[in-house]
Amino acid sequence: MPQQLLVTAGEVYPGRGTTPITDGAVLVDGPLISAVGARPDIEARATANVARFDFPGGTILPGLIDGHVHLAFDPTQDPPEALRHLDDETLLREMADRAGAALRAGITTMRDLGDRGGLAVRLRDEIARGDRSGPRVLAAGTPLTPPGGHCWFLGGEVAGSEEIRRRITSLTELGVDVIKVMVSGGHITPDSRKPWEMQFTAEELRRIVDISSELQLPVAAHAHGTTAIAACAEAGVSTVEHCTWMRIGDNPEIEERLDVAERMAERGICACPAWPSDWRSLLDALGADVGKRAIEKMVRMRDIGVPLIAGTDAGVVRSEHGGLPAGLELYRHLGMAPHEILDMATTDSATALGIGDRAGRLAAGYDADILVCDGAPLTDITALQAQRLVLARGTTTRP
Ligand SMILES: [Zn+2]
Structure with missing residues (x-):
C-alpha cells in the first residue's frame, strides 16, 4: 500500500x-x-x-506552474558565453539543481522552452522515473530559429521547408512535449534580428504549425512585434510568448490591431507575458512611461479576452529559477485580484499546457x-x- x-x-x-x-x-x-x-x-x-x-x-x-523557463540558462551569466564552456553532463547537473530550486519555491510544473541538445527532455524523464526529485517538466527541446537567428547558439537553426520538417520530426522522435519557434528576434542574441522584426515568414510559420499539429504537438511561439503576433494568431499557435505588441519599426500598436487580439481570444491562443521574476527592476530600467505602457498593453489584451498564463523566462537576466511567487506580484498591477492570479498560475496554465486533467x-x-x-x-x-x-x-x- x-x-x-x-x-x-x-x-x-x-x-x-x-x-x-x-x-x-x-x-x-x-x-x-x-x-x-x-x-x-x-x-x-x-x-x-x-x-x-x-x-x-x-x-x-x-x-504553481511556470509556463516559460530555460533550465539551461544561468541568470547571472550571458547564455551563449556560459554554454560554450559547458559539456552536456555538467549542464544537465546544473539544470537538475535549478529544477530543484524551483520545486522548493512551490513550482510543481515547468515548461522548458529552449534547451541545448534535448537535455530538458532527458531531465524530464529522469524526474518522471524517480531517479531525481524535481517538478514535472514539459520540454520543447531546442527551439527552431533561422540561421543566425534568436538563440541560434542552442543549435536549432533551420533554413527552408525541408529542414523545418526534418527538425520537427526529429524533435518528435526525441519525445518533446511542445515545439518552440522563435518567430521574432529577441534580447539575448544581439547580432540577430531585432525583437520587433519577424525572423520566419508567415508562410514558414504556418508550415511549422501544420507539421506540428500533424504530429499532435502544440507550438509555443516567441513573438514581440505586432506583425509577428498577427502571424502567430493566423497560423494558430498554442501560446504566444512575451506578446509585447512592440510598435517599433513597421509594427502597429495593439490599438490599431485589436482584430489580432480578438482573433487570439476567439481561437483560445494564450499569451505568456514571461516577465522576469524581478519585474520591478525591469520596470525601472524601462522608465516610467514605457513601463506604464507595457502594463497597459497587457491589461488591454486581457480585457479583450486573450487567456493569460504564468511564466518567468527563468534563466534570463533578472529572472532566477524559482522566482515565480515573486513574479506573480506583477499581475496586481494589471488589476487582477490575488485569487485570479492564483487561478492563472494553476488551473488555467494546466489547461493551456494540456495537462488540465491531472494538474492545476x-x-x-x-x-x-x-x-x-x-x-x-x-x-x-x-x-x-x-x-x-x-x-x-x-x-x-x-x-
Ligand atoms: Zn524564453
Whole structure:
C-alpha cells in the first residue's frame, strides 16, 4: 500500500471555480490525491498510520506552474558565453539543481522552452522515473530559429521547408512535449534580428504549425512585434510568448490591431507575458512611461479576452529559477485580484499546457502537486512567499 499523507490547513483552495474550504484537508495516496474536503471528513478516511502535516494558520493550494523557463540558462551569466564552456553532463547537473530550486519555491510544473541538445527532455524523464526529485517538466527541446537567428547558439537553426520538417520530426522522435519557434528576434542574441522584426515568414510559420499539429504537438511561439503576433494568431499557435505588441519599426500598436487580439481570444491562443521574476527592476530600467505602457498593453489584451498564463523566462537576466511567487506580484498591477492570479498560475496554465486533467487543481485522482503557505494568498498574493510545504506527485519537499 502506498504511503498515505494527510495535509490539513485553516483553508484549502482547490482551484478555479471552487469555493475555499475552511478547516480543510487533502489526503494523498502515493503520487495521487485521494480526497479533498472538510478536515473531520477527510481525517475519518485516513488510515491509522497516516503521516500528518498540520498548518492551522496556512492555506493549501495546487502547486504553481511556470509556463516559460530555460533550465539551461544561468541568470547571472550571458547564455551563449556560459554554454560554450559547458559539456552536456555538467549542464544537465546544473539544470537538475535549478529544477530543484524551483520545486522548493512551490513550482510543481515547468515548461522548458529552449534547451541545448534535448537535455530538458532527458531531465524530464529522469524526474518522471524517480531517479531525481524535481517538478514535472514539459520540454520543447531546442527551439527552431533561422540561421543566425534568436538563440541560434542552442543549435536549432533551420533554413527552408525541408529542414523545418526534418527538425520537427526529429524533435518528435526525441519525445518533446511542445515545439518552440522563435518567430521574432529577441534580447539575448544581439547580432540577430531585432525583437520587433519577424525572423520566419508567415508562410514558414504556418508550415511549422501544420507539421506540428500533424504530429499532435502544440507550438509555443516567441513573438514581440505586432506583425509577428498577427502571424502567430493566423497560423494558430498554442501560446504566444512575451506578446509585447512592440510598435517599433513597421509594427502597429495593439490599438490599431485589436482584430489580432480578438482573433487570439476567439481561437483560445494564450499569451505568456514571461516577465522576469524581478519585474520591478525591469520596470525601472524601462522608465516610467514605457513601463506604464507595457502594463497597459497587457491589461488591454486581457480585457479583450486573450487567456493569460504564468511564466518567468527563468534563466534570463533578472529572472532566477524559482522566482515565480515573486513574479506573480506583477499581475496586481494589471488589476487582477490575488485569487485570479492564483487561478492563472494553476488551473488555467494546466489547461493551456494540456495537462488540465491531472494538474492545476486539488481533486481526487489528480496528481498530488500541492503547495502550503502561511497566511491567506487568496487575498494577499505576497503570502505565496511564506511557504511551508511542497508536494510533487506525493513526494514532500521543504521550502
Ligand atoms: Zn524564453
